[in-house]
Amino acid sequence: MSNNVVPLFKEEPPTSATDAAATTPDAPALVIPGRVPWWARSRNAIAWAVTHERTRAVGRGAVRNGMYVLGGARITTRRAWESRTPARYERLARAAEVAGDYEAAMKWDEQGQRFRAMRHKRRMDLLHAPEALARGLLVGTGATFGGLLLLGIILAIGTKHVADVVAPLMLAIETIKWIVVIVTVVWGPAMAVGPLLALAGFWAVGRKRQAAPNWTLPAADRSGGDPITPSIVVKAMHDLGIAPMRTAIKEMGDAGAAMLSLIKIAGCGVEVDVTLPSGVTTTEVQNRRRKLAENLGRHEHEVFITIPPAPRTVRLWIADSGALDEPIGRSPLVTDETLRADYIKGRAPWGQDLRGDAALLGLFQLHLLITGLSNQGKTAALRALALWLAMDPRAEFWIADLKGVGDWRMFLNLAAVLIEGPTDEHCIEATEMLERGVAEMERRLQSPEGTDFPPLILIVDEAQQAFMCPVKDEAKNPYGGSKATSRYFMAARKIHNQGRAVNVLLWQGTQDPTDQNLPKLVREGAHTRASLALGSESQSRMALGDKAVDGGAAPHLLRQGLDKGTLVVSSAGIDIPAGQSSITVRTHYIDTDEATVIADRAKALRDGVDTARTLDRGEQRDPLADIATVVGTATRVLTQDVLKRLNTLDSGFYNTWTFLNLKRVLEGTGAEPYKSDGRMVIARERLARALANRSPEDSASGPA
Numbered sequence: 001m002s003n004n005v006v007p008l009f010k011e012e013p014p015t016s017a018t019d020a021a022a023t024t025p026d027a028p029a030l031v032i033p034g035r036v037p038w039w040a041r042s043r044n045a046i047a048w049a050v051t052h053e054r055t056r057a058v059g060r061g062a063v064r065n066g067m068y069v070l071g072g073a074r075i076t077t078r079r080a081w082e083s084r085t086p087a088r089y090e091r092l093a094r095a096a097e098v099a100g101d102y103e104a105a106m107k108w109d110e111q112g113q114r115f116r117a118m119r120h121k122r123r124m125d126l127l128h129a130p131e132a133l134a135r136g137l138l139v140g141t142g143a144t145f146g147g148l149l150l151l152g153i154i155l156a157i158g159t160k161h162v163a164d165v166v167a168p169l170m171l172a173i174e175t176i177k178w179i180v181v182i183v184t185v186v187w188g189p190a191m192a193v194g195p196l197l198a199l200a201g202f203w204a205v206g207r208k209r210q211a212a213p214n215w216t217l218p219a220a221d222r223s224g225g226d227p228i229t230p231s232i233v234v235k236a237m238h239d240l241g242i243a244p245m246r247t248a249i250k251e252m253g254d255a256g257a258a259m260l261s262l263i264k265i266a267g268c269g270v271e272v273d274v275t276l277p278s279g280v281t282t283t284e285v286q287n288r289r290r291k292l293a294e295n296l297g298r299h300e301h302e303v304f305i306t307i308p309p310a311p312r313t314v315r316l317w318i319a320d321s322g323a324l325d326e327p328i329g330r331s332p333l334v335t336d337e338t339l340r341a342d343y344i345k346g347r348a349p350w351g352q353d354l355r356g357d358a359a360l361l362g363l364f365q366l367h368l369l370i371t372g373l374s375n376q377g378k379t380a381a382l383r384a385l386a387l388w389l390a391m392d393p394r395a396e397f398w399i400a401d402l403k404g405v406g407d408w409r410m411f412l413n414l415a416a417v418l419i420e421g422p423t424d425e426h427c428i429e430a431t432e433m434l435e436r437g438v439a440e441m442e443r444r445l446q447s448p449e450g451t452d453f454p455p456l457i458l459i460v461d462e463a464q465q466a467f468m469c470p471v472k473d474e475a476k477n478p479y480g481g482s483k484a485t486s487r488y489f490m491a492a493r494k495i496h497n498q499g500r501a502v503n504v505l506l507w508q509g510t511q512d513p514t515d516q517n518l519p520k521l522v523r524e525g526a527h528t529r530a531s532l533a534l535g536s537e538s539q540s541r542m543a544l545g546d547k548a549v550d551g552g553a554a555p556h557l558l559r560q561g562l563d564k565g566t567l568v569v570s571s572a573g574i575d576i577p578a579g580q581s582s583i584t585v586r587t588h589y590i591d592t593d594e595a596t597v598i599a600d601r602a603k604a605l606r607d608g609v610d611t612a613r614t615l616d617r618g619e620q621r622d623p624l625a626d627i628a629t630v631v632g633t634a635t636r637v638l639t640q641d642v643l644k645r646l647n648t649l650d651s652g653f654y655n656t657w658t659f660l661n662l663k664r665v666l667e668g669t670g671a672e673p674y675k676s677d678g679r680m681v682i683a684r685e686r687l688a689r690a691l692a693n694r695s696p697e698d699s700a701s702g703p704a
């Protein structure tokens, strides 16, 4: 309340300091010192002073600098000790032995033996040293005295003064006298300053080797952005919590670095191979990725562990702190308007690998599968590849976008087919699109040898929709599912099995894989499998296969939402470093506007494509009449042959027909298939009767 307001009621004084604090915003000012006991105030003051950040920083600094001196003294003493004993060679031999490098162990052992032999010789020489020293002293003194006397005689002859004979001798004596005086003067201060200089030396050594506990370091140095040095890697491995590793590294001491290859700069991080001591498996290290990352002062996603060809070795790629969160450059498709593609020899500029090298994906005769959780960049990654290939005018696209919000709309007048939408009807169309792909594939397979086939790319984005489609056709065959009668599944399998050789290729994008929405046979039919962030290791296994995941591929460790556009790619089409089962690619993001501009460039390379927005099912067929046509003049025909002839008549319409379709169409007509000589047949005469008897509306029947 302000001072110029007169209160109309009597204000109750606060009953205690706590009440005062609770009722007024400036609580501390109202605490009356006299009311708080002195010991409580002292305790609070001490606690405040002790816990104050400045006090803690000073404390940390004191401990740190003290530890530098102690650590430096320990390091210097050990160095001095090791220079006089074979301890160093023994330690290196032990480290090599633990690392399983017996050749190096023998080499260090031999060097140790040689050191011992030399030291023995030096000691034996030392036994004769006093005699040699006395003799040397006698001879030296005599020679010096004689030399100075001779010099004096020559001087005296030259100056003709007899006194000059002893002049050099006297000069030498005088010099010695001055040296003694200087030493006497300097000795006192030197004795006082010497220990200080030694301490400063120890401190410098300790500081250089960071011989202080991590918690004493200034906050900036503790932030985890430290450069990766051999000792940091060895310590991180030591602290992994794997007992045989800890013991082995303890045995090795400083020589633990012998486990490491050279630490090489690799893109926005470093790469190092670690040869594990015997008794430690690569899987144990892989399973402790988070701990290893934290020991290295990094986040889990900044450390990648793969298995190189060398046995018992893990390859660590450690990102510079925060580097993976920096965006990568723009796609060459966006920046280079003259860029063209070549389906056979070219490779799509997809993004960058972790080393910062361009990640290029060849697409020649490869079926593709991209999976990932929702909204991680699956469509963008798939579309980027299609946009690149669109720069080869020979490529033909049939696209079913089963989300249908316009992500693929720029392919209008570029793709021959563009189905967009999420309904069952769209899934049915996508299935029929694939079946037509199968028909085209079969036509190509039967073409004369040497025929050149342009690439026909069938793209199904959100393919899980097609697998989950519950609708059945008239013959009761399901469109979705993974049975032998499931139409999408069977068409996808047929293309996977035989499409490659005639350039009929299936690219699928699917979300959140399960066995139901991405059947095993279909995921394994794709040559190139790539995955964005996933929810679990079992999903990673579905997306990329067991082999890739066992070899270190871990899309489930990518961060949902943060690692958008980052793919783990296994299998064919991309250069994967020898021995690795996968490669992590950060893709260039091409947004919808940029994609539209690129698609326009691709359209300009073609004569104009008329895109079918829905599948043209052609003329309405009359199956009963068609069956009568293919039976022709024969009295009866085997049902198998009827099916074959129907397929020849219109493969687009009849290629998926089975005996069930025939049975269903003929049911109730009086021309149903029957057994003759133990085999199912259809009779011409009965068909003719059925055709003659049917009502006029039935003759314009729709698809069976």
Ligand SMILES: Nc1ncnc2c1ncn2[C@@H]1O[C@H](COP(=O)(O)OP(=O)(O)OP(=O)(O)O)[C@@H](O)[C@H]1O
Binding pocket: 372, 373, 374, 375, 376, 377, 378, 379, 380, 381, 403, 511, 564, 565, 566, 586, 587, 588, 589, 590
């Ligand atoms: N390479 C990339 N780099 C950075 N961000 C990206 C990248 N790719 C995609 N994104 C971001 O992720 C968002 C989703 O992309 P996209 O639609 O391709 O994902 P999706 O996995 O297909 O999603 P949905 O769940 O709809 O299938 C984009 O709007 C964009 O912001």
